[in-house]
Amino acid sequence: MSAQVQQIAQAGARAGMPAQARVDVQVGRLDPRLKLAPCQQVQAYLPPGLPMWGRTRIGIRCLDGTVRWNVSLPVTVKVYARALVAADALPAGAVLTQALLGSAEIDIAAEAGAVFSDATSLVGRTLLRPLAAGEAVRSNSLKVRQWFAAGDTVMVRAVGSGFAVAREGQAMTAGLEGQSVKVRFENGRIISGRVVGERHVEMLL
Structure with missing residues (x-):
């Protein structure tokens, strides 16, 4: 069962890890207070929607037994x-x-927040919190960039299945990186989109 748990955790971690990263899975123990009925066939599985990074868990269920049980096994996945x-x-x-x-090589799964490998994406950015020497620069340790102010003319790109249309509008609020903003077009129509760059908004159709 331990090998099966390792395999599932490794596969789950690889789904979101960068190339050439290595994974280390530490399997914990079930709660000793659990009294599980004997089982002829036990299956380990990846709980839906649960990321295999950092402290997480693998599901263990009985498929063939007098009582079908389903428990969680704690695991720590280091990437x-x-x-x-x-x-x-x-x-x-x-x-x-x-x-x-x-x-430096670090455990990128140890904390929340994306890490960076390209210095050009960080130069000029401002730290939101202090960092210790050797500590990773993560997305949540950076101040959110403001790409435009309320009243600025912005380019709205509408993206659909197999097409994209661009149109100018006026921002109704300040545009903060990755956040939602309302834009008014010349005909008075107001739409919501996501701030994706300097004076650029993306609207998904």
Whole structure:
């Protein structure tokens, strides 16, 4: 059963990990207070919607027994890959430069937030919180960028199945990276879209 759990956790982790990363799965123990009935066929499975990163769990169920039970087995999935880290201790509010960044192999699944491998995507960004030397620069440790102000003219790109249409409009609120914003077109129509770049909004159809 341990091998089956390892295989499922490894497969689940690989679904979202970068190339050349390595996975280490540590299998925990079931709650000793559980009294499970004997079972002829036990199956390990990946609970739907549950990411196989960090502290998580694998489902274990009985398929052939007098009592069909279903329990959770704790696992810790570590995903080691090279990522950008703080070269030295950095305070909140620091503006990142190439000299302030280093590269190291870390457990990218240890904390929430995406990591970065390309320094050009971080140079000029501002830290939301302090980082210790060697700590990964994650997406949630950066201040959200404002791509435009309320009243600015923005380009709205409507994306559908097999087509994309672009049209100008006026932002009704400030455009913060990755967040929703309302845009008014010249004919008075108001739509909601997602801020994707400097004066650019994407609307999914």
